[in-house]
Structures are given as C-alpha cells and as structure tokens.
Amino acid sequence: MDIYLLEAIINGVLLGGVLALLALGLNLIFGVIDVVWIAYADIVMCGMYAIYFLDVQYGVPLPLAFLIAIVGMAGFGVLVHLLIIAPVLNSPPLNQLLATGGLLFFLQSFATLLFGTDFRNIGVRLPVLEIASMYVSFARLIAFGIALIGAVALYLFLKRSYIGTAIRAIAQDREIVGLMGIDQRRIYFVVSAIGGALAGLAACLLALQYDVHPFIGNTFGPVIFMICVLGGLGNMIGGFVASFIISQIIAIGGYYWSTELSYVFAFTLFIVMMFIRPRGLFAS
Amino acid sequence: MSWTRVAFVIGIAILIALPAVASTYFLHIAIQILIWAFIYTAWSLMGRFGFVSFGHGAFMGVGAYVPALLWTYWGVTPWLGIPLSVVAAVLLAVAVGYPCFRRRVVGHYFALVTLALSQVVLLSLNAARDVTGGSLGFTQRAVGHSWYALQFPEKVYFYAIAVLLWLGGLWVWQLIDRGIGREALEAISEDEDAAASVGIDVLRQKMRVTVISAALTAVGGAIYGQYVKYLTPDTVSGVAVSLQIVFASIAGGIYSLLGPSVGSLLTLSLTEGLRVWFGTNYIGAANTIYGVLLVLCIIFMPQGIVGTLGGLRRRGRPHAKPVAPQGTDHSLIRRPSSAAQ
Amino acid sequence: MLSLAAVSAGYGSFQALFDVSLDVSRGEAVGVIGPNGAGKTTLMRVISGIIPMRQGTMTLEGRSIGELPAHRMVERGVAHVPENRRLFPRLSVEENLRIGAFIPAARAGFQERLAWVYDLFPRLKDRRSQVAGTMSGGEQQMCAIARALMSRPKVLLMDEPSAGLAPLVVQQVFDLVHRIRAEGLTVLIVEQNVQQVLEVVDRAYLLEVGAIKLAGTAAELKGNSFIREAYMGL
Numbered sequence: 001m002d003i004y005l006l007e008a009i010i011n012g013v014l015l016g017g018v019l020a021l022l023a024l025g026l027n028l029i030f031g032v033i034d035v036v037w038i039a040y041a042d043i044v045m046c047g048m049y050a051i052y053f054l055d056v057q058y059g060v061p062l063p064l065a066f067l068i069a070i071v072g073m074a075g076f077g078v079l080v081h082l083l084i085i086a087p088v089l090n091s092p093p094l095n096q097l098l099a100t101g102g103l104l105f106f107l108q109s110f111a112t113l114l115f116g117t118d119f120r121n122i123g124v125r126l127p128v129l130e131i132a133s134m135y136v137s138f139a140r141l142i143a144f145g146i147a148l149i150g151a152v153a154l155y156l157f158l159k160r161s162y163i164g165t166a167i168r169a170i171a172q173d174r175e176i177v178g179l180m181g182i183d184q185r186r187i188y189f190v191v192s193a194i195g196g197a198l199a200g201l202a203a204c205l206l207a208l209q210y211d212v213h214p215f216i217g218n219t220f221g222p223v224i225f226m227i228c229v230l231g232g233l234g235n236m237i238g239g240f241v242a243s244f245i246i247s248q249i250i251a252i253g254g255y256y257w258s259t260e261l262s263y264v265f266a267f268t269l270f271i272v273m274m275f276i277r278p279r280g281l282f283a284s
Numbered sequence: 285m286s287w288t289r290v291a292f293v294i295g296i297a298i299l300i301a302l303p304a305v306a307s308t309y310f311l312h313i314a315i316q317i318l319i320w321a322f323i324y325t326a327w328s329l330m331g332r333f334g335f336v337s338f339g340h341g342a343f344m345g346v347g348a349y350v351p352a353l354l355w356t357y358w359g360v361t362p363w364l365g366i367p368l369s370v371v372a373a374v375l376l377a378v379a380v381g382y383p384c385f386r387r388r389v390v391g392h393y394f395a396l397v398t399l400a401l402s403q404v405v406l407l408s409l410n411a412a413r414d415v416t417g418g419s420l421g422f423t424q425r426a427v428g429h430s431w432y433a434l435q436f437p438e439k440v441y442f443y444a445i446a447v448l449l450w451l452g453g454l455w456v457w458q459l460i461d462r463g464i465g466r467e468a469l470e471a472i473s474e475d476e477d478a479a480a481s482v483g484i485d486v487l488r489q490k491m492r493v494t495v496i497s498a499a500l501t502a503v504g505g506a507i508y509g510q511y512v513k514y515l516t517p518d519t520v521s522g523v524a525v526s527l528q529i530v531f532a533s534i535a536g537g538i539y540s541l542l543g544p545s546v547g548s549l550l551t552l553s554l555t556e557g558l559r560v561w562f563g564t565n566y567i568g569a570a571n572t573i574y575g576v577l578l579v580l581c582i583i584f585m586p587q588g589i590v591g592t593l594g595g596l597r598r599r600g601r602p603h604a605k606p607v608a609p610q611g612t613d614h615s616l617i618r619r620p621s622s623a624a625q
Numbered sequence: 626m627l628s629l630a631a632v633s634a635g636y637g638s639f640q641a642l643f644d645v646s647l648d649v650s651r652g653e654a655v656g657v658i659g660p661n662g663a664g665k666t667t668l669m670r671v672i673s674g675i676i677p678m679r680q681g682t683m684t685l686e687g688r689s690i691g692e693l694p695a696h697r698m699v700e701r702g703v704a705h706v707p708e709n710r711r712l713f714p715r716l717s718v719e720e721n722l723r724i725g726a727f728i729p730a731a732r733a734g735f736q737e738r739l740a741w742v743y744d745l746f747p748r749l750k751d752r753r754s755q756v757a758g759t760m761s762g763g764e765q766q767m768c769a770i771a772r773a774l775m776s777r778p779k780v781l782l783m784d785e786p787s788a789g790l791a792p793l794v795v796q797q798v799f800d801l802v803h804r805i806r807a808e809g810l811t812v813l814i815v816e817q818n819v820q821q822v823l824e825v826v827d828r829a830y831l832l833e834v835g836a837i838k839l840a841g842t843a844a845e846l847k848g849n850s851f852i853r854e855a856y857m858g859l
Contacts, residue, residue, distance in 0.1 A: 036392055038399070087583045094336055094616035097395055098534060099582045101338075101527045106575025108524070112568030162727060165716070169724050172713045178695030179673060179705045181728035181776060214568075218523055222403040225396040233392055260411035267404040274397065275383035 005255055007134040012251025014140040016244035017147035018205045019220070023227045023239035024154060025198035031171040031234035032191045035085055035096045039104035040199060041221030043080070046107060047073045047203025048212040049115060055122050062124065070200035077196020078189050085192070086185075104217070111214035119211035126208065143205035150201050151240065154194070158236075163190060171234065223250070223263070226270045246270070299447055303440045311439045317552045318446035319508050322453040324533040324544035326500035329460055330493055331530070332538045334473035336616045339380070339398030340529045342405040343373040343498045345521025347505030349409060349416060352515060355433060356425040357415075362434040366506040373502035374495050376401075381498075385490045388476070391616055399523060406522035421516040424509075434510045442511050449507055450545070453500060457541055460493065469493060531578055535585075626651040626811055627672070627703075627780055632681030634671045641667040643836045645681070649780070654802065654812040656822045656829035656843070658856065664835040665815040666708050669784045672813070673705035674698040685780070699728055704778030708785050710769040714758030718749055718768055721757050725775030734777075742771045745804060763794035770801065774810075781805065783814045787821060799825050819856040823847050 026040050037043070047069045054065035080103065088099050126139040158164035170177045170187050177184060210216070227246050231238030249269055253262030303311060327340050350372055351365030360368075380401055384394055410418045417423075427433050436442055460466055468489050471479040480486050509515055518524060528551070536547020554577070558570035627649040634642045641664040649655045657665055670676040672683065674695035683691040685701055693701070704725075712721050722742065726735050743750035746767050752760065757768060766786055773781060783802070787795040795818065802825050806812060816822035823829060823843045831839035831852065839849065846852050 030392070036396065084579060084583075092616060093392065094534070095582050097336075097338070097392075097616065098527075098531055099579055101531070102575055102578035102582060105524060105527060105578060106572060109568045109571030109575050113566055113572050114568075116567070162723070162732065165720055165724055166727060168720075169713045169716060172715055173711055175675070176707050176711045177724075178675060179699065179707060180724050180772070181696050181699030181731075182724075183694075183696045215518075218403060218406075221523070222400040225400050229389075229393050229396050229400075233396075258411060260407050263407050264404055264411070267400055270400070271380055271383060271397075274389060275387060 003134055005252070007136070008251045008255035009248065010134065010136060011140065012248040013244060014136070014144040015251065016247030017144035017151075018202055019224065019227060019247055020240050020243035021147045021150055021198050021202045021205075022220070022224045023231065023243045024151060024236055025195040025202075026224060026228050027231070027234055027236050027239045028154075028167075028198075029191055029195045030228070031236070032167055033081075033085065033089075033188055034093075034174075035089075036100065036233070037080070037195065038097060038100040038221075039080075039107055039217075040195075041217035041224060042104050042107040042111075043073060043076060043196065043199045044203045044206065044220075045111065045212065045214065045217045046076065047200045048207045048216070049111065049120075051203060051207045052120050052122050052212055056120075062122070066204040069203055070197050073200030073203065074193040074197035077192040077194075077199070080196070081188060081192035086188075108214050108217065115214065117213060117215075119213045121211045122207050124208055137209065139208040143208055146201070146205060150198065154198070163187070167191060219263075223266070226267065230270060230273060303443055308439055311443055313552065313556055315439065315442050315446045315511060316508075317548050318443075318450040319504055319511065320532070320552060321545035321548035322446075322450045323501050323504035323508075324529060324536065324548050325450075325453040325457050326497050326504060327529050328533050328538040328544045329457060329497045329500070331533055333469040333493065334616060335490065335494065336395055336530065337398045337494075337497075338395045338523075338526045338530060339401035340497075340501050341402035341521040341523070341525035342376060342398075343501040344505035344508070344525060344529075345402075345405045345409060345517065346373045346376060347502030348509035348515055348520040349422070351506050352422060352424045352509050352513075353415065356422075361432050362506065362510055363432075366503060369506050370499045370502045373498045376405075377494050377498035378491070381491060381494045382487075385487050385494075390476075395616065399526065402521060402526040403523050406517045409517035409521060416517070419517060421514055424513045424515075426513065435513070442507075445507060446511075449504070453504075454541060454545075456496065456500065460496070461541070465489060465492065531582075535581055626653075626686055627813065628684045629672070630682045632671060632683060633679045634667060634676055635679060636667075636676075640679075641835050642671065643834075645832070645835070645837055647830050647837065647840070649811055649813050651811055652806075652809065653828065654806050654814065654826040656826035657813070657815045657832050658817070658819050658822060658829055658846075658852075659832035660856075661817070662834075663832045665817075665832055666784055667835075668832065669705060669708070669782050669813075669815055672698075673703060673782055675705075699776050699778075700730065702777070702779035703782065704773035704776050704780070705782040706769050706773045706784060706786065709788065710762075710765045712757040712765055712768055712772070715756060717754050717756055718760070719753040721768055721772050722749075722775050725772035728776055731776045735775075738775055738777065742774055745774075745801070746771050762790050763797065766790060766794075766798055767801070770798075770805075774805070778810065780811045780813065783812065785815055785817060787816060787818045795821060819852065 022040065022044065026037060030036050050069045050072055051065050054060040054068060055062050060068070084099050084103055085096070088096050124139070126137070126142070129136050129138050129141070158168055166177065166182050166187055167190065169180075170182065170184065174184070177187070223246060227242045228239050230246065231240070231242030246266055249266045250259075250262045253265035257265065302314060306314065323340070323344060327337070330337055347366075347369045350369035351362040354360035354365040354368065355362055380397065383389070384397060389397060409416050412418075413420075424435075427435060429436055429438070468479065468484045471482070471484060472486050472489060476486055505520055508520065532547035532551040533544045534547070535550060536545065537543030555570065555574055558573055562569045629648075630646050632642060632645045633640065645668065647655070647657070657668060659665055667676065671678055674693050674697065678691050681691070682689060685703065688701075690698065690701060690703075713724065716724070722739060723735070726732055726738060731738065748764060749767055749771055752764065757765065760768065770783070770786070786798050786802075790798065799821050802812060802814065814822055814826060823846060826843050828840070828842050829846050830837050831846070839846065839852070841849070
C-alpha cells in the first residue's frame with residue numbers, strides 16, 4: 001500500500017478521536033434532553049479562544065489553561081441549558097433548533113466583535129514523529145490518546161455511577177424517573193455540564209493542532225452532524241464508530257483531492273449511506 | 285368590498301408609487317426586502333407542512349453563482365443561466381431529498397442533513413476558489429444597462445423585477461394553498477403512515493413541494509446575485525443564510541400568505557437599522573445584537589409575529605393543537621406529547 | 626397515614642378527578658376500583674406527584690405533600706409502581722433496582738436492601754444481569770415492584786399490577802402483595818381486576834368518572850350487589 005495513503009489513514013483515525021468526543025457530547029445531550037445543540041461546534045470555538053487568551057495573552061501555563069477551559073465550558077453548558085434550552089423545552093422541536101441556531105449566530109458574531117476575524121494560534125509546536133517513514137504529528141497522537149481516555153471515562157461514569165445510570169435511565173423513559181427520586185432538572189444540568197466539558201476537552205485538543213477564528217465551527221460542525229445522524233441520533237456507541245468512519249472518508253478524500261473537497265466527498269457518501277440505512281448505520 | 289381587497293389595492297398602489305418618491309437608498313432596501321421575501325415564501329412552501337429544511341442556503345447559493353459564473357466566463361445570458369441554475373438546484377434537492385423522503389429521514393435527522401448540505405455547498409464554493417474567487421468574493425462582469433445580461437444600473441428596473449418576483453411567489457403560494465396538494469401535504473405532516481394508507485403518494489407529494497421550493501429559492505438567489513453583482517459564499521449560502529431563512533420565515537409566520545414577507549420586512553429593517561447605527565465601528569456588533577434578538581424572539585414569541593397577531597383570526601385550518609396524539613409523526617412542529625419539565 | 630381531601634386534577638382543559646377524598650391508615654391495604662377511564666391512574670399520578678393537584682389537600686403522616694414534585698415524594702416514603710411496569714428497557718434488572726435506590730437514604734443500605742429484595746423475588750436474582758426489556762410481563766411486574774421497594778418506602782402505590790398478565794401470574798403478583806404487607810408496608814392498589822384485589826385489601830373505594838361512588842371494607846364491597854353485577858359479572 002502506498003505509504004502516504006497509510007499515513008492519511010492513520011491521521012484519519014487520530015482525527016476521529018476528537019470528533020468522537022464531540023459526537024459523544026452531542027448524542028448525550030440529545031439522548032437525554034432531546035435537543036440538538038446546533039451551536040455545539042461554536043461552543044468548542046469559545047473554548048479554543050479561552051485557551052488562546054489564557055495562554056498567550058495572560059501567560060497562564062498551558063495545562064492550567066486547559067483545565068480552566070474544560071471547567072469553564074462545563075459551566076457554559078449549564079448556562080446554555082438554563083438560558084436557552086430550558087425556556088423552550090416544551091416548545092415544538094423546531095423552536096428548539098432555532099434557539100440553538102440563534103446561539104450559533106450569536107456566538108460567531110460575538111466572537112467576531114471581540115476578537116476580529118484573524119486566525120490565532122497558541123503556537124505550540126510539538127514534534128512530528130517519524131514512524132516507519134510515515135509522518136505523524138505528535139500533537140495529533142496526544143489528542144487521540146486523550147480523546148480515548150475521555151471517552152472511556154465517560155463510559156465508566158455512565159455505567160458505574162448512580163448519576164450515570166440515572167442519565168441512561170432518563171434517556172429511556174423521561175416521564176417516570178421522578179418516581180425513583182431523580183430530579184429531572186438536575187440531570188439535565190449534569191448532562192449539559194458534561195456536554196460542555198467534552199466540548200472544552202475537544203477545544204484543548206484542537207487548539208494543539210489548529211488555528212482558531214470565529215467561524216471555525218462551520219468546518220467541523222456539519223461533520224459532527226453527519227456523524228451523529230450516521231450513528232443514529234442519541235446512540236453513543238453508534239456515534240463513536242461513525243466518527244471513525246467519517247474521519248477515514250475525510251482523510252482518504254483529502255489524500256486524493258484537497259481537504260475541502262474531502263468534505264464534499266464525505267457528504268456525498270453520507271447521503272448514499274442515508275439512502276441505504278436512513279436511521280443511521282446502527283439504528284437502535 | 286372586503287378589507288382584504290382594499291388593503292390589497294392600497295398595497296399595490298404603494299408598491300407602484302414607491303420608486304417615484306423613495307430615495308435610491310430606500311429602493312435598495314426595498315429591493316432586498318422583496319427578494320428575500322420571495323425566498324422566505326419559497327421556503328415556507330415546505331416549512332408550513334413541517335418539512336423544515338435548514339439547507340435552503342444551498343439552493344440560493346447555487347442559484348446565485350451559476351448564472352454569475354456562466355455570464356462572466358462564457359458570456360451566457362442569465363436568461364439561460366437562471367434556468368440552468370434552477371435545474372442544478374433541483375438536481376441537488378432531488379439528490380438529497382429523495383433518499384431522505386424515501387427512507388423517512390425526518391425531524392431532527394432531516395434538519396441536520398440539510399444543515400450539512402448548505403455547509404457543503406459553501407465549502408464547495410470556497411474550494412473552487414480558482415473559479416469562484418472563494419471567500420474573497422466574485423464580481424460579475426459589468427456591462428452597464430443590458431437586458432441580455434440582466435444588469436441595470438438604475439434601481440427602478442430591479443425594483444420592478446423584484447416586485448414581480450415577489451408577487452409571483454405569492455401566487456405560487458396561493459396555488460399550493462388552494463390546491464388539492466395542500467390537503468395531502470397536511471395529512472402527510474400529521475401522520476405519514478395514515479396518509480399513505482388512504483392512498484396519498486407521500487413521496488411524490490413531498491418531492492414535488494421540495495422541488496418547487498428549491499427551484500424558487502434558486503431563482504431568488506439568482507436575481508439577488510444579478511442585483512448585488514458581488515457574491516461571497518457566506519452571503520448566499522451556508523449555515524448562517526439557511527438559519528436566516530428559517531428564522532425570518534418563522535418570525536413572520538409560516539402559515540399565512542404574507543407571513544414570510546412580514547418576516548423579511550422586519551428582519552431586514554432590523555439588520556439595516558443595526559448596521560446603520562453601528563456603522564463600521566464594531567464589526568460583528570450588529571449581528572451579535574441580531575443573534576440575541578433571534579433567541580429572545582424564539583423564546584418569547586414562538587408563534588411568529590403574524591401568527592401571534594393573527595391568532596384565532598387566521599384563515600384556513602390552524603395547525604393541530606399540542607395535545608394531539610403522536611402517531612408516527614416526526615414533525616419538528618409538533619410539541620412533544622410527554623412534556624419534559 | 627396517607628390522606629386526600631377534596632382533590633381535583635386534570636389534563637389541560639380536561640378534568641379527570643372531581644373532589645376525591647380517601648384515607649389509608651398505616652399498615653392498611655386499600656384498593657381503588659373502577660372502570661377504564663375512571664381516573665384511577667390519574668389518581669396515582671397525583672399522589673406520587675407526577676401530575677399537579679388543582680384543588681384539595683394531600684397529607685402524609687400529617688405533613689402536607691400536595692405541592693411536592695415527584696422526586697421529592699420518594700424521599701417522603703411514597704413509592705409508585707407505574708401502570709404498564711415502565712421499566713427502563715435497556716438497563717439490566719439489577720440496574721433498574723439500583724435506580725430504584727437512587728435517593729441518598731436508599732443508597733446507604735443498598736446491598737442489604739438488594740439482598741432483601743432478591744429474597745422476596747428469587748426469580749429476579751436469577752435474572753439480575755438480564756436486560757429488562759427482554760423479560761416476560763410477569764417478570765417485569767416483579768421487577769417494577771422490586772424497584773419501587775428499593776427506595777425503602779412507607780407507602781407503596783401500585784397502578785393496575787395485574788394488567789396484561791396471565792391469570793396464574795396475576796395470582797403470583799397478589800400473593801406478593803400479601804408478603805409486602807407482612808413486611809409492614811402500607812399499600813394503595815388501583816385495579817380493574819376487582820375479584821382479585823378485594824381478596825387482598827382491607828378496604829376499597831369505587832371510582833367512577835373521576836369521583837368516589839362507594840367506599841367500604843372489602844367484605845362490604847364483595848357483598849354489594851351493584852359491584853357484584855357491574856364489576857364481577859355475578
């Protein structure tokens with residue numbers, strides 16, 4: 001096999017890791033609260049800006065900046081739920097989509113207002129490893145590793161803890177969890193916080209590799225949507241697997257053409273896959 | 285002589301008289317309001333039946349760029365270019381809509397797929413930057429006053445075109461509203477299975493309204509492109525444009541004839557007002573405020589302006605009340621039956 | 626112990642309960658019988674807090690509970706076994722039981738409580754890892770009751786426990802109610818199966834079209850000619 005193709009495939013797998021985090025977050029929120037955070041990618045963007053300013057502007061050591069970003073985004077997630085989602089919980093789903101859509105618009109505009117449209121980078125230059133004459137970015141490798149750890153941690157939390165089990169339960173039958181003494185609203189907050197934290201974690205991992213600008217959410221946002229639809233909305237495992245499928249398509253497409261066209265390629269294949277299995281590849 | 289008739293006549297009179305009294309600037313705004321009103325009306329053809337597309341930016345983008353590119357590079361007249369762009373948009377609509385409808389991709393899934401679609405079109409336009417100029421924009425080859433190239437320095441011409449376009453859109457809306465197809469579509473939006481079981485060809489009906497909606501949106505995009513002559517991918521395609529279309533239509537009220545147009549009037553006046561107020565001082569400030577108002581509007585005025593004002597006075601069958609049973613309906617317009625807290 | 630006075634409730638513009646008053650004393654088993662659509666399930670939901678009361682008062686051990694939301698009722702010692710079981714289908718039996726013990730008071734003695742419940746329901750112990758949605762109707766009902774018991778309730782509300790179950794299984798369920806009573810719990814059962822439920826309760830109320838039509842001891846109701854004709858087919 002062509003060594004460059006193999007390199008692309010490996011990079012695709014690594015990219016898939018971070019995408020998987022976001023897919024998990026989006027699916028978690030949808031599975032429990034039944035709302036799609038259209039602005040999810042833009043929340044990641046906020047996290048990336050936070051990291052940039054903490055690290056570059058205020059000289060906060062990077063690991064600390066990462067931590068602050070994750071916690072901050074968790075809080076932001078709760079805020080989003082409180083201010084935007086909770087008021088429209090009983091509205092038609094269209095209104096909910098528009099509300100988070102409005103948030104997307106707001107975040108992108110506000111970021112433009114505050115930071116301008118320049119691209120910014122935290123300037124971390126991690127080495128590029130050479131493995132069997134293939135070049136793999138160390139940053140990407142770390143990102144993948146941490147993403148996997150995050151995914152496993154989430155899995156364990158959902159499986160083992162009381163709250164985690166409650167979260168899984170509420171996704172299966174929202175109405176009667178109250179009968180077990182579970183406060184629905186509290187669970188929503190927890191889930192929103194976790195979703196935000198995952199976005200914050202993804203922000204850390206992306207900040208290592210990419211520049212940030214107000215509209216960066218538009219590049220991977222639609223990809224996350226494709227992943228979640230492909231894996232089945234609310235299906236955490238499906239989303240996890242679909243992340244790697246889509247990231248592979250993008251990587252391979254990018255190898256043969258350009259990165260931008262690879263998105264088109266991915267979308268085309270996505271439509272085809274929709275045709276074959278409309279409820280997602282892993283309809284539950 | 286009913287009030288509606290009187291209002292209609294007055295409205296037409298105002299429209300005709302406007303170029304005589306309005307300044308160039310106001311005509312400019314009016315043209316945009318009319319073109320966008322046309323596009324919003326086109327979107328509502330689908331939206332009112334619960335087929336909420338977040339991807340109309342794709343059709344508008346195709347409609348805007350295809351005639352512009354054909355004219356600038358190959359001298360193809362927009363009179364030919366626009367129909368071609370409509371064909372392209374329709375093909376896109378079919379390519380995405382058919383698998384979705386055939387396999388019952390509805391509700392949230394449909395919204396996300398269409399969102400991805402509009403973004404992919406934007407990305408494609410960016411990727412083809414050698415031809416389209418990418419995010420730096422594309423300026424059409426200007427030839428002054430020309431019917432062949434559909435370019436007119438004098439705003440009056442485009443104003444007339446915009447008015448005719450808008451009226452045409454309203455006419456199509458009426459056609460669908462009064463036609464048998466409307467009942468079928470409403471049945472489908474309530475419960476697809478039940479509709480199919482009484483013999484309604486669900487797929488055909490959905491495809492038909494989608495194709496019409498996409499085609500009209502493309503025409504709107506094309507006229508818009510002809511008017512502004514300078515195009516960038518994110519002004520005519522992408523997530524923001526798609527969201528804008530959905531929001532403005534909803535804000536104005538999608539179940540009434542003039543609702544989307546009211547939405548256009550309001551949103552454009554608002555953005556223009558904000559832009560004037562902020563000037564070039566704070567880039568993004570106007571949009572930020574707009575975004576905030578968007579969210580507030582959704583939270584506090586979910587029925588839309590016309591809907592809220594119209595209320596019970598609304599003609600035609602009002603949409604089913606929230607306590608209706610769920611059935612196999614995945615419409616985004618239905619409230620969840622078991623209300624979360 | 627549990628007392629409702631002049632309670633009215635409904636859904637939207639539809640009123641389901643009119644001026645309902647009933648009492649359950651500590652250690653008693655009380656039944657509520659009536660036809661379909663009488664409002665029995667609504668009654669259960671009002672008591673457990675899923676649906677708010679419109680009018681009236683509700684007290685538990687003297688303390689008012691009328692305004693409490695569902696998840697607070699559990700802390701007060703009211704457990705509700707919902708109509709149609711409503712297990713969490715993709716969780717295992719043990720996970721369902723675990724969720725039943727969500728409140729802090731119940732988490733403390735979880736293992737001990739679990740052992741007690743498995744003792745009452747040996748079949749569940751055999752199936753502890755089985756996914757709840759794959760069990761039979763009778764087993765699901767056992768699991769639903771067990772789940773409610775995990776929260777250490779004082780009052781157990783059971784909504785149509787015999788619904789959709791084979792006669793033999795129904796018998797098992799009602800035998801269980803005997804055993805639960807023996808453990809000292811107070812039970813309020815809503816049932817369509819009049820014959821069976823009157824064998825198990827001390828007193829009962831007849832609910833028709835949202836209002837209490839009759840009340841009395843089980844013996845009295847068993848002998849009542851109206852009940853015998855309309856509900857027991859005799």
